[in-house]
Amino acid sequence: MKVGFIGCGHIARTMAETVNNTKGFELYCVAARDVDRANAFKDEFGAKKAYGSYEELVADDNVELVYIATPHSHHRDHMMLCIEHKKNILCEKAFTVNEAEANEVLTAAKENGVFVAEAIWTRYMPARKLIDDIISSGKIGRVTTITANLGYQISNKERIIDPSLGGGVLLDIGIYPLNFALMARNNVNVKALTGICTKAETGVDLQDSMTLAFEDGSIATIFADAEVTSDRRGYIYGTKGYIEVENINNPEVIRVFDDSRKPFMNSEIIIKNDYNGYEYELIEAKKCIEEGKLESEMMSHKETLRVMRFMDAFRASWGIKLSNEI
Amino acid sequence: MKVGFIGCGHIARTMAETVNNTKGFELYCVAARDVDRANAFKDEFGAKKAYGSYEELVADDNVELVYIATPHSHHRDHMMLCIEHKKNILCEKAFTVNEAEANEVLTAAKENGVFVAEAIWTRYMPARKLIDDIISSGKIGRVTTITANLGYQISNKERIIDPSLGGGVLLDIGIYPLNFALMARNNVNVKALTGICTKAETGVDLQDSMTLAFEDGSIATIFADAEVTSDRRGYIYGTKGYIEVENINNPEVIRVFDDSRKPFMNSEIIIKNDYNGYEYELIEAKKCIEEGKLESEMMSHKETLRVMRFMDAFRASWGIKLSNEI
Known part of the structure; x- marks a missing residue:
């Protein structure tokens, strides 16, 4: 399974090694806003391609699964971009910054027949x-x-x-x-x-x-x-x-x-x-996609929404709003 | 130091053994509403006297320290009785059922020059x-x-x-x-x-x-x-x-x-x-009384009140009122 990375920070580096060491997966490409960073990441981890925009990555027909490793403030936008291009998604936790965003993404994914799962490794271990x-x-x-x-x-x-x-x-x-x-x-x-x-x-x-x-x-x-x-x-x-x-x-x-x-x-x-420990979520995503499933039972969409809802409730009770929240 | 026990349940039995094994203390008397229970306790632990009422115990001039081991619903009344008779007190935790009761007792104790301490052993260990x-x-x-x-x-x-x-x-x-x-x-x-x-x-x-x-x-x-x-x-x-x-x-x-x-x-x-582990609170009470102190720094009256206040606040938030509370 050809994996494309959106983001190339710390967790992406760990996951790149994981992809390289896990049977059935190929680190196909990586995208970052700065093409030099993407190229350096490509060279270091032996990816096939590097892109200077996320749009180029999702337009690449060879990408079978997108792994999103940007800050969670950007997860919603990056997942919506993947969904527009019918790309299956494994998105780092927290899934989004709040339940409203998560709901928007999950609804769009379902409508577009796209697999999406929250990459919270403890659920898959x-x-x-x-x-x-x-x-x-x-x-x-x-x-x-x-x-x-x-x-x-x-x-x-x-x-x-x-x-x-x-x-x-x-x-x-x-x-x-x-x-x-x-x-x-x-x-x-x-x-x-x-x-x-x-x-x-x-x-x-x-x-x-x-x-x-x-x-x-x-x-x-x-x-x-x-x-x-x-x-x-x-x-x-x-x-x-x-x-x-x-x-x-x-x-x-x-x-x-x-x-x-x-x-x-x-x-x-x-x-x-x-x-x-990161292999399990990758393997589960591949299995679900191959079986034609749009979500994983190990971290169902319902559970992702529930976790977001509780985190929203805690933040609300503490008077914490993140800058990009309405 | 001659100790009088009010109550002869489980914790009183443990404390009776402790008094018997601690230098400087004497298990002088025990009082229970049922004089037969008090007598059995006296015989078992070698106390000098048994009383069928708490009033008799506090009227005994020989008692130098009263240890209160009744349910905490009764602590207030039993401590007030001791204070009326100028008896020093070591009272099992919880000190009272709420802060109002604790405040009443501590104020009366101070006015009457009576030593009183909450017997929460972890504070003295x-x-x-x-x-x-x-x-x-x-x-x-x-x-x-x-x-x-x-x-x-x-x-x-x-x-x-x-x-x-x-x-x-x-x-x-x-x-x-x-x-x-x-x-x-x-x-x-x-x-x-x-x-x-x-x-x-x-x-x-x-x-x-x-x-x-x-x-x-x-x-x-x-x-x-x-x-x-x-x-x-x-x-x-x-x-x-x-x-x-x-x-x-x-x-x-x-x-x-x-x-x-x-x-x-x-x-x-x-x-x-x-x-x-129970010796430390006894030894501290004796030391304070001998030094003419009315409270112990190890569990000051302020701290006893603070603990009661927080427990009141938790119970209030849970809608829990004890039967004998106003």
Whole structure:
């Protein structure tokens, strides 16, 4: 499958290596507003072509899948451009800056028969199924409580601090503990949410504490932080025991404890593979496209909209509007 | 110091053993509404006297310190009785059911020259100073985020489920992560709080998620649960590293990590002592009384009021009123 890249920043570099190392994929072309950057990227990662505009890339008939790696403030426009040219899309998280944009994109994609998926890797990783299986086995009983956190010292980065790039910790980091909680409470509706954030001088959020209350009475208490390193652990507590996930952003170890805090027999699952973790979303996109699907069950359009809706609600409660929002 | 017990339930039994094993203390007498229960308690723990009414106990001139171990719905009345009789008080947490009651008691105690302290053991334990010292050493930098949780499967217990006993998870368990956060942010004002709870059919809260925002921008994200066992860990995250506390209710191990999640050299403090943990509050009460103090710096009246105020605010936001509240 020939992949075209829109954007050639940090995450695009990682994904270019991934494409090169994953069977069935070819790093076909890359586009950037600055053709020199695109050419340098092409040479470094061995792509076939480099374009100085996104329009040229989507006009290239050979491109079978577009990977969008621009700041999320630009995702909507770049996805709409792909859809106009009937190009299948794998778009980095956050999918867009708000639900309205996401809805616009997803509606247009459906109307145009274009596959589109949000590239949030934790939804596609094998660890997700392992966790789902432990929950559905009943081993930890009825789930009542979830906690998760993710913190990196990245408050000095432009994409975090600049409101015009859709900055803030929520869309960049908070999205992971939020998805962790929503995956663990799959198919359970959220009935209320509340949170508190601490803002930077530029007005973006640097620390978010977020609580989701689910219809079945379970509660998720999560936080994201752009100023400190956190332990990155996630917990799913049930009436018979609990699951501990080491690094919710790229699970390394999953442990299962009983209701007296003792590990269940053979409960430590160390996650090892030869992958860097980005392959799964690529492979899933290819599979869906080949099967003629317009969305992936691993991150359905409904779920993408739900995540955007909750992030909108948190931002609204904090009085945070991104510069390009109406 | 001759100690008189009001109440002879589970926690009183533990404290009776503690008094018997702590130098300088004598389990002098015990009072219960049922004199047979008081007598059985007296015999089992070797007290000198048993009373069938609290009035008899406070009228006993030999009693130097009253330990109150009744349900918190009764703390106010029992403390006021002690104050009328100029008896020094160590009262189990929660101090009262709300701030108004706490204020009434503390004002009366001051007017009558009576020592009174809230028996929340984590405030008096050596671990508290260890954590304070790590924070003030600057090792973990500027503190921005705190998390803590405490969960036990005790939703079937009368004191938790019964609103007339001041039930709910907040006053019984939630008070620990709340105190953990407030100790870690000592002298920093809270500027906002929000939370969500899940209620039992009796109307009391069984799971609480609580967030406190401090004036310096730091945030505490905590939860308490009466339905599941939790890992009981607390974290204090700073710009240079973080502290992990194993069991915030009775610290067992304190670990300090740098900002890349690696343990600092010699940073693991295993807390070992010959004490069960309840001795420290007894010893502190004795010391204060002997020094003529009316309150302890380890849990000042101001702090007791602050904790009650925040618990009132959370309960108000959840629409929870205890049966005996106006």
